[in-house]
Amino acid sequence: MRIMCRLLPLSLSLSIALFPSAASSADTPATPAAVVAQAPASAWLPVPPEDLLVLRIRGGHRVVIQLAPAFAPRHVGNIRLLAARHWWDGTSINRVQDNYVVQWGDATEKKPLPPGLSPTSAQDYVMDLTTRRMRITPLPYADPYAAATGFSGGWPMAMDGGSAWLPHCYAYVGVGRNVSPDAGTGAELYAVIGQAPRQLDRNIAVVGRVVDGMSVLSSLPRGTGDLGFYTAKERKTPILSARLASEMPTATRPRIEVMDTASDSFARYLRLRANRKDDFYDRPAGGVDICNAPVPIRARN
Amino acid sequence: MRIMCRLLPLSLSLSIALFPSAASSADTPATPAAVVAQAPASAWLPVPPEDLLVLRIRGGHRVVIQLAPAFAPRHVGNIRLLAARHWWDGTSINRVQDNYVVQWGDATEKKPLPPGLSPTSAQDYVMDLTTRRMRITPLPYADPYAAATGFSGGWPMAMDGGSAWLPHCYAYVGVGRNVSPDAGTGAELYAVIGQAPRQLDRNIAVVGRVVDGMSVLSSLPRGTGDLGFYTAKERKTPILSARLASEMPTATRPRIEVMDTASDSFARYLRLRANRKDDFYDRPAGGVDICNAPVPIRARN
Incomplete structure (x- = not known):
């Protein structure tokens, strides 16, 4: 009966409770967040500016x-060529389907593509591992979609036989396409805003991930048309510009760092993502999904 | 070079492409959506009104x-008692953390709870399967978090030994709590708005799922405070009322139907969620995650 008149716990306690962020000791961080906070500078790798695409959308929001x-x-x-030609400037976000994707591109369907784009095919959906030497950090837990999963060079990977591919995790960006054999140019893009739609893996090209400003996309109003497309009555979100960071003045470039997936810090982070046991968690899961162990990323500006 | 000047495909084609909804033939639906659209009335089970909690939030939006x-x-x-006492009326949504949860309850932390609430404990996080006779539709794919997964009575389940629990899938609702041994009363609730945070499974009580109006919650502005709590400068979303449908006038009750997870339609749906092979999908995944095969649900009003 003690519980009857009990007040709710303080919201600070609740917040710590629902997602602990404090370590129980500085030497042995007990939470993934603490491992990330305490990771040495050597555990972070800067992303080269030619690998960063910076969208400015309505309201001045930045998505990287x-x-x-x-x-x-x-x-x-x-994508680099389209950005260099300012192709996305004046296009828009045209589709927001809950628990699926936010999609952007040319809503008029008439904007000519610039010359010089490479042809693409389904072979571009996977990477041939047999011709590469990669250091892979395995994720030693079962996956319903692939023979194995792991991390390399700051990216998650699903693997099967001699091939690897980027899984469709939350915030990952893929290339819209028409029915096969069309494999998409890269002009029509989408970002995942819900449970990882891994059925799209190896059926579509995954080209990257949102590393800053994700909540700008994920909190957009859902479209009420078929498949979340905005109807004529709904307001598409204008894309003001899309630039490679390498083409921006140095001072305005985003500075993004990704945790080195070969680092000790990342290994500790992974172990804790799979085995939470701290003030809040009584029962460690003993495993983690490849899409539920996101590679730590930080924006330095 | 043919591709250079090619226009983007029509957006209708694109939309069908990114998430096909048409069947290739009426007799053998090729997509999960087609199976759902063609399911007979007998494959749908109405949800009893005492199992439906109806929130009205700012703007008149309904969340069921x-x-x-x-x-x-x-x-x-x-939760039924709190709704009957109109306890949530005038409370608010206080936390929106991207790719994690939307959380609501009493932001003042001072609202007295009504008498009559039952004490809870960690034993309430799991169901004892050994004392029940349940018809279980297994999901025969690996899961990183549990020995087995499947469906019963319209719900997904994760299982281990003799126990079962509701997984923390997208749109599933759990009970906020303080550190153990507190197990939460049910007054502080959250809904998942991102990749399934399955590490919370068996560490917290999952009490249901959002079956209508999910996009009202998922598109809320993210809080900028720690863990997505709204800061003093940000506007919490008021909850105008929370009622059990059984306490509402019959005409205004939501009518929700859930697909019978023991039906042939559901079996076909599951097979296709795991093995897309149609105009768009060239490469079936050969598996599906328990949280990526959501039980079909429809709102009839």
Whole structure:
């Protein structure tokens, strides 16, 4: 009966409770957030400016996308070219489907693409591992979609036989396309805003991830048309500009750092993502999904 | 070079492409959406009004939560009592953390709880399967968090030994709590708005799921305070009322139907969620995550 008149816990306690962020000791961080906070500078890798696509959308909001040239070189090449030609300036976000994707591109469907784009095919959806030497940090837990999962070069990977691909995790960016054999140019893009739609893996090119400003996209009003497309009555969100950071003045470039997935800090982070046992968590899961162990990323400006 | 001057595909084609909804034939639906659209009336089960919690929030938006008394009877009993006492009227949504949760309750932390709430404990986080006879539709794919997953009575389940629990999938509703041994009363609730935070499974009570109006919650502005709590400068979203549908006039009650997870339609739906092969999908995944095969639900009004 003691509980009857009990007041709710303080919201600070509740917040710590629902997502603890404090370490129980400085030497042995008990939470993933504490490991990230205490990671040494050597555990962080700067993202080169030619791998950062910076969108400015209505309201002056900034969305920064890290491109993954190692995984989708042709599509990323096209995206760099489209940005250099200012192709997305004046286009818009046209689709927001709850628990699925935010999608942007040319709503008029008439804007000519610039010359010089590379042709793409379904072969571009996966990376051939047999021809590469990569240091892979395995994630030793079962995955319903792939034979194995792990991390390399700051990216999560799903793997099967001799190939690897970027999984469709939250905030990951893919290339819209028409029915096969069309594989998309890179002009029509989407970001995942819900449970990882891994059924799209190896059916579409994943070209990167949103590394800053994700909540600008995820909190947009959902479209009420079929598949979340905005109807004529709804307001599309204008894209004011899209630029590679390498083409921006140095002072205004976003500075993004990604945790080195080969670092000790990342190994500790992974262990704790899979095994929470601290003031709040009584029962460690003993495993973690590849999309529920996001590579730590920080924006320095 | 053909691709250079090619216009983008029509957005209708694109939309069908990114999430096909048409069947290739009426007899053998090729997509999960087509199976759902063609499911007979017998494949749908109405949700009893005492299992529906109806929130009205700022702007007149309706959010309907289906409670899961079979999985969390004490917490659900408390939630029904709190609704009957109109306890949430005048409370607010206080936290929106991107890719995690929307949380609501009494921001003043001073509102007395009504008498009659049941005490709760960690034992209430799981269901004892050994004492029940349940028809379970297994999901025969690996899960990183549990020995097995499946569906029963319209709900997804994760299972381990003799126990079962509702997984923390997108739109699922859990009970905020303080540090253990506190197990929460049910007054502080949250809904998942991102990748399933399954590390919370068996560490917290899951009491149901949002079955209508989810996008009202998921598109709220993210809080900029720690852990997504709104700061003093940000506007909390007022909850105007929270009622059990059974206490509403019949004409205004939401009518929600859930697909029978023991039906043939659901079996076909599951197979296609795991194996997309249609005009758009070239490469079936051969598996699906328990949280990426949401039980079909429809609102009839």
